[in-house]
Amino acid sequence: MSSVQFRMIVFRPFKGEIITGTVQKCTSAGIRITTQFFDDIFVPQTMLFEGCEFDEAEKTWVWRTEESELWFDEGTVVNLRVEAEKWHDQAPKGPAETAEAGAEAERKVPYAIEASMAEAGLGGVEWW
Template identity: 45%
Template sequence: MFILSKFTDLLHLPPPTFAHPTATALEDQINEKYANKVVHNIGLCISLYDLSSVSEGMIGQDGGAHVNVEFRMIVFRPFKGEVLTGRISSATAAGVKVRTDFFDEVFVPAAALFEGSRFDGKEQVWIWRNDDQDFYMDKNEVIRFRVEGEVFVDQLPVPPHLKGEESSLHNKPPYAITVGFSSALLMCSQLWAN
């Protein structure tokens, strides 16, 4: 679920950061720039792991230092086939949206649900019929799911003529996970309590 990814970047340290140790100032700049952000084709950056190398800083016109840094980040990027735990956040006729403690863009398409599942539009819930018994996939139920794939969308700036308008290209999340259920993996607490 978590990997270490190596990055190289040219960071700017403004003059007020000179009062702190260089490593601390660089850590703060790296976490500010990368933490909780998606890097295209890498994953969701969580936090700085370590600094690998730091060049000598070159002073710029504003008096700040520009430093080449090589570092490793802890990145959330589950591998295909990995089993994760999450909670159902919503359901539509297209499928079920699942969230983990810190990641909301997990989607189970309707075709990946159990055989015999149907969507109840009035209740906005998927129902799985098994052995003449209905099992509801209610909001906030804990489930386990298997990662089937991932989707990265390059987030382009919104053109001025689209400001305020809805554009499907700009409403997609930068990183999403698609999943499939397995009958052995569904762990809805309400389901098995009955």
């Protein structure tokens, strides 16, 4: 009989925790953030700084203040606060259930994080 050894890393930040990630993609709905090992972090537009606007031409968010414009370009390293976790059951579905759902069914990730960047110290790391 042989034995198996493995290592496991558990990533589950707690609500209110500040984590660092990188802007992966901006849409008019908000900003998708990635870490080196987890890609399902989303900051909705309602959880960005007051004065943030989506620049359609540049496809990015910009925070306009009286003094400057700060951009959330892809690749920008940001600090964000975890606001909520979203869990979606990944139970297998039978052929009948799959056919009923059709091609319209959106696959949801098993675990996602909703975060905010609307306080001093959050947003671009180089801003502060």
